[in-house]
Every structure is written in structure tokens, then in C-alpha cells.
Amino acid sequence: MIKLNYFPKxxxxxxxxxxxxxxxxxxxxxxxxxxxxxxWKAKSxxxxxxxxxxxxxxxxxxxxxxxxxxxDLRIAIYEGFKREPFIDILGPTKxxxxxxxxxxxxxxxxxxxxxxxxxxxxFSVTKSYLSTTFGLALDYKLITDVNDKVNSYVxxxxxxGRHNSKIQWNHLLNQSSDWxxxxxxxxxxxxxxxxxxxxxxxxxxxxxxxxxxYEYNDVRVNVLAYxxxxxxxxxxxxxxxxxxxxxxxxxxxxxxxxxxxxxxxIDGLSVQSVSGGGxxxxxxxxxxxxxxxxxxxxxxxxxxxxxxxxxxxxxxxVQQPSKANMSYGYMWWLNKGxxxxxxxxxxxxxxxxxxxxxxxxDQENDLLIVTRWLEPSKLGEFLKQVYxxxx
Numbered sequence: 001m002i003k004l005n006y007f008p009k010x011x012x013x014x015x016x017x018x019x020x021x022x023x024x025x026x027x028x029x030x031x032x033x034x035x036x037x038x039x040w041k042a043k044s045x046x047x048x049x050x051x052x053x054x055x056x057x058x059x060x061x062x063x064x065x066x067x068x069x070x071x072d073l074r075i076a077i078y079e080g081f082k083r084e085p086f087i088d089i090l091g092p093t094k095x096x097x098x099x100x101x102x103x104x105x106x107x108x109x110x111x112x113x114x115x116x117x118x119x120x121x122x123f124s125v126t127k128s129y130l131s132t133t134f135g136l137a138l139d140y141k142l143i144t145d146v147n148d149k150v151n152s153y154v155x156x157x158x159x160x161g162r163h164n165s166k167i168q169w170n171h172l173l174n175q176s177s178d179w180x181x182x183x184x185x186x187x188x189x190x191x192x193x194x195x196x197x198x199x200x201x202x203x204x205x206x207x208x209x210x211x212x213x214y215e216y217n218d219v220r221v222n223v224l225a226y227x228x229x230x231x232x233x234x235x236x237x238x239x240x241x242x243x244x245x246x247x248x249x250x251x252x253x254x255x256x257x258x259x260x261x262x263x264x265x266i267d268g269l270s271v272q273s274v275s276g277g278g279x280x281x282x283x284x285x286x287x288x289x290x291x292x293x294x295x296x297x298x299x300x301x302x303x304x305x306x307x308x309x310x311x312x313x314x315x316x317x318v319q320q321p322s323k324a325n326m327s328y329g330y331m332w333w334l335n336k337g338x339x340x341x342x343x344x345x346x347x348x349x350x351x352x353x354x355x356x357x358x359x360x361x362d363q364e365n366d367l368l369i370v371t372r373w374l375e376p377s378k379l380g381e382f383l384k385q386v387y388x389x390x391x
Contacts, residue, residue, distance in 0.1 A: 091282025
């Protein structure tokens, strides 16, 4: 709250006029930013400073470089993770569609391709939704600090022992926890095992100090989802729907699934703990437009048409690289470190999922890109072409 004694030389009337003018100007600025309603308006690429011919080539590139894996995603999962000793599908899957996407500049759609209303799995982009439920828990003061130890909130056996008891929330968020254990029948060490050694080496590995070593691991991500369920004490999809997806105007078609065996009891009720990806099935099932609305919220620093749905501080926090991996923040990828894409601004951050699912956010250029089923090795080239259209 502004205090009057901050302006000792101003009369109350003059102060009131200045204060009202500041409110008016703030409102005018907010109103100058376009937010989509049920219909998302479009503009031509040239209207917002892009080369239309290059953008047309970008769309063609996306359509011609479709993910090479099977459209039956059960087959794609088993093929993609066949090195894992106990890979199994415990959650729902879905045959995927073809390439689809949107490019949004200054709030307006300047290009789209494929069936953007088709609901598809989005795999590890789900992690960015999961991260959001943590940010909301901070905003609503259910969690005090990202550096708190998780066992202060989850006091069952999940974080018992000399190693697991040291794990903080930030370690789970940036995938440096090295949490050790089994959740819903899945062993942490069996998820994405090293390229060398065998099952005994993996099972009896040396544990790393939490916060020091990055390791992408869906079991530990699911531990985060399970832990947040204990904090919110209601289903995370419900939290996301009430706090984020309904206010941004998302459709009713998206679903966030867990596993057939990931049901737990919360306050006497059976609740499903959701997964942070589709590695074993489940995760977020969503259409391209709703995915873009979610990305647009982060493009606008958590604000939707004048309402702060998630704090600007959290949007900034997810973009900070961890000590363990410069390319990774709080379940968002960063264009830094060993994953830096040449020809793409370093400030870009993005959600990424198996099969070529991406939500790319560039706040400085007011640019949002969602692309589905793009061959993953082609992402850098695809984005480089988009940025060449700005020259």
C-alpha cells in the first residue's frame, strides 16, 4: 500500500490526482495487451514484422519433419525406452495425430498448421504444468520456501533415511535430488539407466548429494507430484483447472492422468496421484490451442487480462538455471549450457516432451511457439528459421 507520507510536499488532492492517473495509465497499458477469448484472433505475419514467405517455409518445415516414431504411442514408448529393465505402461495412451502448431506474435496468431483442436499426449511438457502447481503452492503459502526440506511436509516414509531426508523442494524441481526408492512399483534406478553397466550396477549405484548432480528421471518427478498431492490435499488436476486452466479460457477437453496403481488415500478419499509425463502412460492430454494458452500465461509473466494467476516471481524463478545443469530450471528447459541452440536467443525457455512436443516462450520478442510431433533433432533448425523471419 502507498503511504501518504512518501510524498510530504504534495497536497492530498494533488496526490489523489496522481494516484488516479497512475491507475488509469496502468489500466490502459494492460488493456493494450491482447488476450484471447473463445476465439484467438489472427494477424498476417507482415503486420507484426515477420517475413511472410519465411513463415510459410517454417510451417512447411514443421509439416515435412514429423516425428519418426510410431503413431501408436504404446509402440513408440516401448521402442523409445526399451533399455529400461522394467518398462511398462501403467497409464492411458492415445494414437497421436500429425504435426500441429501455432506461432503467436504480440498476442496474435500469425501461423498455424495441423489439427490444433485435436487432443494428444504431450509427455514431459506435463512437467511444466506440474511445476506450476508447485508455484501456486508457494503463492498460496502452502509451502514456505523452495529450499525447505520435503520431509517437513511429507512425513511418511517417502523421505526417510540419511539420503532422502536431505532432499529439498528445489532438488525435485530441478531434477538433482537423486531420490532413492520405489513409487507405484517403479524403481528410481530403473528409469533411464546409464548407457554402461548392468542391472546390478544401476541398483547398487553410489548416491549423489542432493543438488549436485542432474539426472532426468520420471520416477522422481512423480515423487514431486505425489508430495504436492500431500500438500494440496486434493487432486492436482483440480488445482490446475481452478487456478489456471479455467481462468485462461482453456477448453474442457484436456486431461491429466496418473497410473492405474497410483491411487492414494487423502483425508479418507481415494485420489489419483498424477504423473509428470507419459513415459509409462498418463500425463497431460491436451490440444494445441490449450497448450498455447498455458504458454501465453507465462509469456505474460503469469498475468491473464489483468489478473495475476501465478506470481511473476515464480515465472522468473523457473527460468533460473540450476547449479547441476545450466540448461534446466524448475521443469522448464533453458537455451543455455550444453543444450543451447545456435541462432536462438539465450533468454528463450521452453517445455519439451517425448515425440517432439514443445512450448517455446520468448518474452523479449513477445513470441510464443507451440509445435507438436516435430522430429526432436529438428527443433533448433525449426526455431532458427522462425527467428530468421524477424531479420
